[in-house]
Structure formats: structure tokens, C-alpha cells
Amino acid sequence: MNQLVEKSSSNDMLQNDLLYAQIIEYSVETVIIHSDFKILYINQAGANLLKGNKEDLIGMNVLSVFREQSKEKIKHRMANGMLDQSPSDLVEETIFCSDGTSVEIELYCHPIQFDGRKCIQTVVRDISTRKEAERLLNDREKLVSIGQIAAGIAHEVRNPLTAVKGFLQLLKESSSHPYLMTMEIELEKAIDTLQNLLQVSKPDLYAEPITRINLCKELTSLMFLFQDKLYNIEVELDLRDSDQCIYGKRNLFLKAFFNLIKNALEAMPSEGKIRIEHFCKDNSVYVKIIDNGIGVHKDKLKLLGTPFYSSKSDGTGLGLTQVFTTINDHGGHIQVQSELGRGTTFNVQLPIQPGTA
Ligand SMILES: Nc1ncnc2c1ncn2[C@@H]1O[C@H](COP(=O)(O)OP(=O)(O)O)[C@@H](O)[C@H]1O
Ligand SMILES: [Mg+2]
Structure with a gap:
């Protein structure tokens, strides 16, 4: 009876291991299992991310994909991962693929049992799209605030310049100094620049019918x-x-x-x-x-x-x-x-x- 229970529980374990292996293999996130920094297993998503073959990647030093200046930090994190019970904090990094291109990623590590020994499982997520979106948002916000400041200044400066232009035209009627023409042309240019600036930074100021x-x-x-x-x-x-x-x-x-x-x-x-x-x-x-x-x-x-x-x-x-x-x-x-x-x-x-x- 005892033998039967043992047999069925070892069968269960085998089933569980298989299920775990399948979940990991088909995960959309990169999963790398390594021991002493040597890659023992990498799933298909990982091979795709690193643009390499699984066969070539297995056996490689996991630190080799990181930037020189980050290697020491990652090494520590992975070493600590062996001691931790829970997954480490997320770290953002840049890694290099087999074809020399780089990808922005975030990763965390935690210890697991693999082939009967304690190893580290590192989970890597490609965050390049998110980073690009963050950068665009940042640039856009900067542009919007520059635009708002510029529009405010342009508006304030344009009004007195328009008044000067009016007086200049009055002056031209009573005097014919040759500089008046140049002054008017230069003033026109300044007003035109301000007008352009206003139009691009606050286009709704120029409500125009469709x-x-x-x-x-x-x-x-x-x-x-x-x-x-x-x-x-x-x-x-x-x-x-x-x-x-x-x-x-x-x-x-x-x-x-x-x-x-x-x-x-x-x-x-x-x-x-x-x-x-x-x-x-x-x-x-x-x-x-x-x-x-x-x-x-x-x-x-x-x-x-x-x-x-x-x-x-x-x-x-x-x-x-x-x-x-x-x-x-x-x-x-x-x-x-x-x-x-x-x-x-x-x-x-x-x-x-x-x-x-
Ligand atoms: N057709 C073009 N051929 C070459 N360069 C161009 C062309 N159109 C725009 N550019 C480049 O884009 C820049 C910005 O253009 P624009 O916003 O119109 O400002 P500006 O003409 O006052 O320099 C130009 O200075 C030029 O370097
Ligand atoms: Mg131009």
C-alpha cells in the first residue's frame, strides 16, 4: 500500500515537473537557469531575445550579455539571489544580443532546484517599447512646457511691437527718413516670428473655420x-x-x-x-x-x-x-x-x- 502511495506521488512529481518545464519553455518572458554563472537552461523566448541558438547559449557565462560596468552589480545580485527566499527586486539593465544589438530589459532572480541542485532562475523582460514610450512622453511634456512659456512670451512681446509698428507708420506719413523703411521691415520680421511661434505653440489662438x-x-x-x-x-x-x-x-x-x-x-x-x-x-x-x-x-x-x-x-x-x-x-x-x-x-x-x- 505504502509503495503504491509512493509510486503515485513520484508520478505526480514527474507530472508537475513536466508541467513546470512546459510553462517555462512556452513563457513569453525569458527564463534562464544558471549555476556559477554558467547557463544550464534558456527557454525559447530567451533565445529569441538574445537572437541566438539555444545550443550556443547553453554553457555560456550569463554575465557576458551585460555591459562591462554592470557586470559586478549583476554578479552580486545573482549571488544574493542564491541566499534569498523570495525573488530579488526588479533591476533595469541593457543587455547585448548575439548580433551586437542592445535591448533594454528588467530582470529578477530567485533560487530554484534544477537537476537536483540549487541554481538561480533569472527572469528577463524586454522593456524597450515601454522605455521608448516613456522617453517620447518625457520629450512631449518638455516640448509642451517650452511651448507654453514661449507662447506666453510671444504674446506679451507681440502686443507692444504691434503698437510700435502703428506709430512707425504714423511717423512715416510725416517724415521720410530712410531708416524708417528698414525699421519697418525689421519690425515686420520680428512680429512674423512671434506670430509663427504663437501659431505652433498655441494653435487654437487662431481659431479658423473649417x-x-x-x-x-x-x-x-x-x-x-x-x-x-x-x-x-x-x-x-x-x-x-x-x-x-x-x-x-x-x-x-x-x-x-x-x-x-x-x-x-x-x-x-x-x-x-x-x-x-x-x-x-x-x-x-x-x-x-x-x-x-x-x-x-x-x-x-x-x-x-x-x-x-x-x-x-x-x-x-x-x-x-x-x-x-x-x-x-x-x-x-x-x-x-x-x-x-x-x-x-x-x-x-x-x-x-x-x-x-
Ligand atoms: N527640403 C529640405 N532639404 C534639406 N533640409 C531641409 C529641408 N527642409 C527642412 N530642412 C532642414 O530642416 C531644418 C528646419 O526647417 P524649418 O523648420 O523650416 O526651419 P528653417 O527653415 O527656419 O531652418 C532646416 O534648417 C534644414 O536643416
Ligand atoms: Mg523653413
């Missing part, structure tokens, strides 16, 4: 504004589906496409070619502004649209911020492709249905 807009017509008339800059620049307009309209704030769109065309022309200081395409596809209007100018370095691509990022000595770095804000506010998307020395393409997609702006 209207039907024919982008083909607007793009054609915008090109007339650049007549004086088109010397030595070849312009190619490929405007298809020209009857199609979208809905949105007309002035914001005019300004956005003005900014894109202006940038394209500024990217070709002596000569070049600008091509503007317009077409409809799948309920969206697409506008492409293509130039064969100086291009943008790939490291700088992600900076495009960040307020005040400019590579020009007289740039404000607000043009693309206005473009990105306007397109996003109208439920659209914008993509940039660029190659240094070859040119840049701004690809704008806008929904035909009324946007959310």
Missing part, C-alpha cells in the same frame, strides 16, 4: 509667390485628381505648404529641380514635395519638426514645426526621405473626410 480646400489650386497659386526665387530652378508640377477637395483650416495649410516649398528652394541655393505631386488614393490626398537639394543627414532626420531646430544661419526652426502640427491636427501623416547631397522628399497624406482640426 472649409473645403482644393489643394491643387492652392499649390499652383503658392508657386507664384516664389517667382523671384525660381531663377535657375526647374519646377515640375504633376497635379492629378485636381477636382478633389479636402476639409480643414485653409490658412494653416497654405502656410504649411509655403514652408515646405520654401525649405525645398532654400535647399538648392544655386540651381536644382523641385517637383510637386498631387494625387488621390484610398480616401486620402497625397502631396509630395521633392527637391534635389542638399538633403538632410540621417542622424538629423528625427530632429525635423522639433521647434527651433535649424541648420541655417538665419533660420527660425519653426517652419517644419508648423507643418507637422498642421498635418497632424488634420488627421494626416507626414514622412520625410532624404539623402545627403541628393535631395529630400516630404510626403504628406491627408484624409479626404473632414479632419479633427
